[in-house]
Amino acid sequence: MTDTLLELRGLTKAYPGVVANSDVSFTIGKGEVHALLGENGAGKSTLVKIIYGLVRPDTGSMTLNGAPYEPSEPRAARAAGVAMVFQHFSLFDALNVAENIALGMENPPAMGDLAARIREVSEQYGLPLDPDRVVGDLSAGERQRVEIIRCLLQDPKLLIMDEPTSVLTPQEVEILFKTLNILREEGTSILYISHKLEEIRTLCEHATILRLGKVVGNCDPRQTSARDMAEMMVGTLLHVPEKAPHELGDVVLSIRGLSAPAPHQFGTALKNITVDVRAGEVLGIGGVAGNGQDELVAALSGEMKTAAGMVVIDGREIGRLGPNERRAAGLCAAPEERNGHAAAPDMSLTENALMTGAVRKNLVNRGLLDWPSARTFAEEIIKAFDVRTPGPANTARSLSGGNLQKFVIGREIMQNPRVLVINQPTWGVDASAAASIRQAILDLAVSGAAIVCISQDLDELREISDRFAALNEGKLSAPRLAKGLTIDEIGLMLGGAHDMEVAHVDA
Amino acid sequence: MLTLEKRAQPSKAWVYVAPILAVIITMIVGGVVFAMLGKPPLEAIRTIFYDPLFGDFASYSRPQLLIKAGPLILIAIGLSFGFRAGIWNIGAEGQYIMGALAAAATGLAFYPMEARWLIFPLMVLAGLAGGMVWAAIPAFLRIRFKTNEILVSLMLVYVAEAIQASMALNLLRNPDGHGFPGSRNLSQYPSSANLELIANSGVHWGVMAALTAVIFAYFILARHRFGFDVRLAGQSPRAAGFAGVDAGRLVFICMLISGALAGAAGMFEVSGPAGRVSIDFNVGYGFTAIIVAFLGRLHPVGILIAGLLMALTYIGGELAQLSLGLPGAAIQLFQGMLLFFLLAVDVMTSYRIRFGKTE
Structure with missing residues (x-):
């Protein structure tokens, strides 16, 4: 836990008319579940894209395991041990699970071997998934498992998850969290992006909060209330929706x-x-x-x-x-x-x-x-x-x-x-x-x-x-x-x- | 390595620069092609673009410009509605022929009656109807059986050409023509002639119709619900469905508009510049109009300019064939290049180029 896996130093990325990230620095420890919090447009997506090699920062640097880390594209990021599960899945409905996973691999093994590996990984991490099923028939939660297993097959050191629970039932969330905890115990770090603060409080041990492209705070979510975190994100006091009492009509x-x-x-x-x-x-x-x-x-x-x-x-x-x-x-x-x-x-x-x-x-x-x-x-x-x-x-x-x-x-x-x-x-x-x-x-x-x-x-x-x-x-x-x-x-x-x-x- | 990056907003500047740049690139590459054919490139370019307007025989070729641009613009305006909505009517040539045949048949049915006030308008209506009927076939098949309108409309061009040949040889053949194929000359029959409205200007009723269509289309696209629906359906079909646009109805209306305008163009041509139904009086306006529509970015004013430009390359091309001996195929190649480069440069409207390191 004390060792640092990824360190970001002074990352800045500007687009015409808007600074997406301004001097962002934080570290992710080995085996740490690190939450990245922020409103829409706070710069979370850009930051994650920088880490995953989709976007290059204007200034700033990153080190991974002590070595300089400058991924020029996602392939380089994956080779360095960084994997990402996107909010929107990129799966082909008409293909089966194993075929979809093979499509995302550099050198896919033979289909039979791959299916066996998928079964193995899905057993190991408690993610039920049948490699022979057609993706079009899967629920959103199962589709997400396809993406997660695709990442796990690469044996990542850092797994980035963008809003993973937005499509899951409470039971599926529970399954996912068990998986993430197994990964954490194995020493895999997780960068977890979510709007659901209660989830972050149960799962993450560290949170970095972004607002308008800048780091505005750090906290231990287990010790901080959801409301406090939300107010840090927004920068103002939060208002809880209320319904004025009224009678139902016809x-x-x-x-x-x-x-x-x-x-x-x-x-x-x-x-x-x-x-x-x-x-x-x-x-x-x-x-x-x-x-x-x-x-x-x-x-x-x-x-x-x-x-x-x-x-x-x-x-x-x-x-x-x-x-x-x-x-x-x-x-x-x-x-x-x-x-x-x-x-x-x-x-x-x-x-x-x-x-x-x-x-x-x-x-x-x-x-x-x-x-x-x-x-x-x-x-x-x-x-x-x-x-x-x-x-x-x-x-x-x-x-x-x-x-x-x-x-x-x-x-x-x-x-x-x-x-x-x-x-x-x-x-x-x-x-x-x-x-x-x-x-x-x-x-x-x-x-x-x-x-x-x-x-x-x-x-x-x-x-x-x-x-x-x-x-x-x-x-x-x-x-x-x-x-x-x-x-x-x-x-x-x-x-x-x-x-x-x-x-x-x-x- | 070059990568394309989508712009958040389509570039306004590129919308205007792209066609001009495409014309310039076409001139350069065309010049190289002409040089490879052993012709003087600068002279060839000048013959195509400058001489028809300001050369020694410009007084003859200038009216030709409007005569050729008229049908191109009229057809392209019709096509632009469908193209904007994602409905690909490639068969305007066939609708043009069918409009011309319907109009000619109507006019000839009254021959030699003298009643221009009745016969000429009837022929216009017949031209509109002929084109519409021919365009309704692929529209109906697409809506009812999900056929591909590109294939059906294109194949119907060849059917129309066969009907046209048959008409010229049989039903519509001039009884006083000593057995030669082709109909009576409609431009010499006072009740049906599509006359030049201003002497030596090339302006005939078809040109007026084309200008009217430009103004009307501009208005519809900018201010009318139908124009909005067309654009919406072309950009996001699902959003159009959610907005309440009936996709089938839109296909039908767009096809009918393009068919009607192509048919009208055929009517004005057969009763004016072409004069009569022959086995091959069509000269490909219906196909060239597709280029015109895209060169004009499917915008009414753009189509007006593009139609004039295309007409210029036709006339200039003929001049170049006569005076420099350029092969006709080289001229067609030249016109094709224009569309090709436009589509290539057009990418810049929605994307920007990023220069990145190669691996």
Whole structure:
């Protein structure tokens, strides 16, 4: 623990108009689980990219095991013993686990040997994974295991993990943590990036906190409260979302026997989903990614049409209507994938505001676009949701993930919908922005809207939901009152069957 | 080692510089090719780009510029809608032919009646309809059976050419033509002639239509919901679906627009500069218009400029063939290079080049 594995000294990286990292120095000890904390845009990604050889620093140096370390590309970083598990997986759906792993290797061994190695490593670290399964059929947690095992096969000295638990069930998180602890005991260092402070408190022994590209603090997360860490990240006091007390109104949204076939090969069919959501109510829907969340959002937003009576708003059957007719009826939606689905990356924020706001904000008159009003609407969203951008003429692509998320959610909330359907409202958004998004959702509910919030962040669902239901293989469990529901009960509602058992570790 | 890095914002400067740079590179490489063919490169370039406008015979070639640019611009404007939306209509040549045949057949059906106020507008409508019907086929097949519109529209060009030959030889053949193939001359039939509107300017109704299309397209793309939907669908199809754009309907409308404008171009050509339906009166405008559309970056004003430039290389190329004996294939090569270099330089709009160390 006393030995230093990686030392960063004075790393600075500037991009045109923004300094991503400014004089960043810290050390990671051998066998240490080191947390890297910071808001969106604090410079975590750039720093990690420097360590992994994707970006070169302007100034500063690194030493690995006492020797100078200047990876010119990820291959060099891997050769030096640095491996990384990305937030977004780079896997081919149509290939099996072993084939996917072989694709990422310099000199892949014969398939039979590789499969045996995969089994061996997955046993050793308690990560259940069958090398012969097709990746398209795997859950998000299992996909992540593919990426982790791909890294472990290289026998890394330092493993970088970027937001690893954002797609996992509580049980899967537990399995992951056991694996990370085994790695730690073997002397592998882990650089762990996450927004979930409670996790960091249970897992990490050291944390470096970044703000606006600079190191603003160090702490021992086991000794520091989550709130203190969050406030260090943000630099100000944190506000916890609250829901003003209010009465629930009549049923606004009724989903009645909603069934739909899987839209594509790796999609999920929806099976007989029935639930009512009342005015002022937030229905939280949990579940592991790939269990029908995208399909449910599509069926509600109007991208996927169903039988007329399967989706009903205020007594009006809208199952057969398209997205804009549903917006007119009062239903707004925000899909999970921001770039290319909820927003058009190469279009300006003004154009993106127009994209879904046209109907309810009257931005189109007799087919003619009202650009000044669209620009005003975009500016209102930017202001109300603190979207960090020079102005509405910038492209959606130029925004960081969290800022674009704020824009997308803000765009839907500011249309004052009767029903709001959101998937992963705060995914990739930092603590303070997440709190303000949740507050805005709660405020919208208080004003009388019915809200369906789909999320994989169970803490978030417990914080804002009135009732909770779980989506599992396209089926929705019966909703239960969220108050008093424990994490274990939620875990069981999520279908539990997703690899609850840790693979047996050979003695 | 060179690496390409995506820009956060597309470069505004490169949007304008790229076409100019492409023209310059084409001139240089084209000059080298001409030199290798044993022709004086500077003189060849001058003959192609300068002489048609300001040379000794410019009074003849200048009107030709508009006559050639008119159909190119008209067709390219139509194609640009589909291309922006990711709908690849490669068969404008066939739609052009079918528009011309429909218009010619309509005009000839009234021959020799004198009623220009009725016949000429009817022919325009027939031209629009002919092109639309031909474009509707690949559109329908794509929507209904998910066929590839590139292949279907391209193959329909050859079907249209076969129909055209058959028409010239049979149904539409001039009864007073002593058995020669080809129809009556529509430009000499007062009710159908697409006349020059200003003497010796080359401006005929097709040129006016092209200019109108440029203005109209500009307006639609900048201010109308349809133009917005087209751009959105081209950039992010999923986002378009979420925004409520009906993909099938968009395919259909874009194909119909490009078909209609190509058909109209065929109508103006067959009743004016070409004059009559012959077995091969089409000269490839429908294909060249694809180059024009991209050279003009799918922007209406860009297409206007690109159409004029392309017309210039046509006329200049003919001049160079006559005066310098340059082979016709070298001219086509020259035009192809223009598109090639444009697409190459175009990368700079969205990417920047980084010079990095090689391993």
